[in-house]
Amino acid sequence: MEQVYIKVTGLEGRDRLDKVISNEQGDTSRSQVQQWIKEQRVKVNGNIVKANYKCTDGDEIIIEIPEPEPLEVIAESMVLDIIYEDEDLLVVNKPRGMVVHPAPGHMTGTLVNGLMAHCQDLSGINGVLRPGIVHRIDKDTTGLLVVAKNDHAHQHLGQQMKDKSTTRKYEAIVHGVIPHNKGTVDAPIGRDAQDRQKMAVTDKNSKDAVTHFNVLERFNAYTFVECILETGRTHQIRVHMNYIEYPVAGDPKYGPKKTLPISGQALHAKTLGFIHPRTEEEMEFTSDLPEDMTTLLDDLRRNEA
Numbered sequence: 568m569e570q571v572y573i574k575v576t577g578l579e580g581r582d583r584l585d586k587v588i589s590n591e592q593g594d595t596s597r598s599q600v601q602q603w604i605k606e607q608r609v610k611v612n613g614n615i616v617k618a619n620y621k622c623t624d625g626d627e628i629i630i631e632i633p634e635p636e637p638l639e640v641i642a643e644s645m646v647l648d649i650i651y652e653d654e655d656l657l658v659v660n661k662p663r664g665m666v667v668h669p670a671p672g673h674m675t676g677t678l679v680n681g682l683m684a685h686c687q688d689l690s691g692i693n694g695v696l697r698p699g700i701v702h703r704i705d706k707d708t709t710g711l712l713v714v715a716k717n718d719h720a721h722q723h724l725g726q727q728m729k730d731k732s733t734t735r736k737y738e739a740i741v742h743g744v745i746p747h748n749k750g751t752v753d754a755p756i757g758r759d760a761q762d763r764q765k766m767a768v769t770d771k772n773s774k775d776a777v778t779h780f781n782v783l784e785r786f787n788a789y790t791f792v793e794c795i796l797e798t799g800r801t802h803q804i805r806v807h808m809n810y811i812e813y814p815v816a817g818d819p820k821y822g823p824k825k826t827l828p829i830s831g832q833a834l835h836a837k838t839l840g841f842i843h844p845r846t847e848e849e850m851e852f853t854s855d856l857p858e859d860m861t862t863l864l865d866d867l868r869r870n871e872a
Contacts, residue, residue, distance in 0.1 A: 573628040577771075581621035584611065588628065589763060590772050597763050603630060640669050640698070642683035643676070649685070650711075650852055655720040655845050657686075658713050660854045663831055666706045668697040682714060689714065690721035701725055702799060707819075707831025709857045710737070711839040723844030728799060734840030734851060735796040737804055738783070740833035740863060741813040742823065745782050745790045752778045752807040756800040765820055766802045768810045776800045778807040786867040789816060789827070793837075805832060816863075829859050 573591050585604060589597040603609050604618045608631045611620060622628075648660040661667070661678060668679040682689060682699060689699030699714040701724045715721035727733045757773030759765040777797035784791040790813065794804045805821045808814055814822035818832035827833065840851035856864075 569632040569634075571630040571632060573630070575622050575624055575626040575628065578622065578624050581623050583618065584609070584616060584620040584622055584628070585618040587622045588630065590758060590760075592630075603632070608633070640679060640683060641675060643680040644684045645681040647678075647681050647685060650854065651850075655717060655843070656713055656715055656724070657682075658711055658839065658852050660711055661704060661709060661836075663707050663709045663857060663859070667703045667712070668700050686716065688716045690716060690718045702728055704836050705802065705805075705832070705834075708737075708834045708836060709860075710836025711852055711854050712836065713839060713841060715844075720844040724841060727841050731797055732842070734838060735799065735836065736838035737794045737796070738835050738837045738856060738860075739792050739794055739804065739808070740816045740827065740860065740867075741790050741792055741808050742788070742816055742826070743790065743813045744785050744788065745780075745792065745813055747782070749779070749781045750811075752776075752780070752811055754807065754810055756803060756806055766800070766806050768806060774798070774800055776803050776807065778804055780808075784864075786871055789867060791864060791867075804834060827863050829863060833860050833863060835860060 573588065575587060585597055585600045588600045588609070589595055592600070601618045607615050609616070610629045611622070611626055648662070649657055650660055651658040659678065666673060666677045669677050679698060679700065691698055699716065699721070701713055701715050701721060704710060704712055713724060715724055754768040754776060755770060755773035756766050756776040757769045757771060759767040760769065760771065775798060779795040779797065781793045782790055783793055796803060805815050805818055809821040816822065816827045816833045817829040822832070835856050838851065838853045840849070842848070843850050
């Protein structure tokens, strides 16, 4: 059993205990925190309290987190678009609608399930649910990601991500007509205080996030852009483009409801570059836009004629 200690600081006034804990434990849902409180696994200043307890600065919280139930990821045979593979890594082109790795309640049909059927030698750094996964792209974002086959490759690639030395270029169709040809969004991203399922530009519990963009093509009400990641925060491009009021078309979480006919955000991880962890060779891969985005662009061009 793991014991977590939190000292409450930086509150303006008072805030609910479950909200404070879920903000501090970034990957923990509020419902999970409420379950811990219900099971009396949470104490504030040495006392058992309820979820609606209002925290204040200086409160000391101790959480006894139970050991996770053992989970087994099942290998599933599926067609994967692998564009490069060697003894250390592989680069895969992920389709729209595919989740990258399993999570409780969603244990099958993910990229990891398919990878485990394709090869048994995936790195174990990220544990049983995320073997080999160095970085992720969202379920309805298409495109490239690199997968590590051993721990050395995983650590090497992970350090490159941390050092911001990888190349990650995306293409997107966004709402609105961007008047300038290029720009940079430098705005920290953290969990949305109003909706735990969303991220937002915020100064609270956030991390630096930088996205560069170039305009590729303009239409009457949309712009086709290239976005270059300097950092890799959750939902970064989607949050940043919405923040500057050019949300990604089709984005169900950050964009307008009435949008272009596409199932999910019109966002594609087109280019991925890194130094090979064994040969130290510079490698760069590109993938074509998915058919649904190509169709959208063709339709927008025809409407312009």
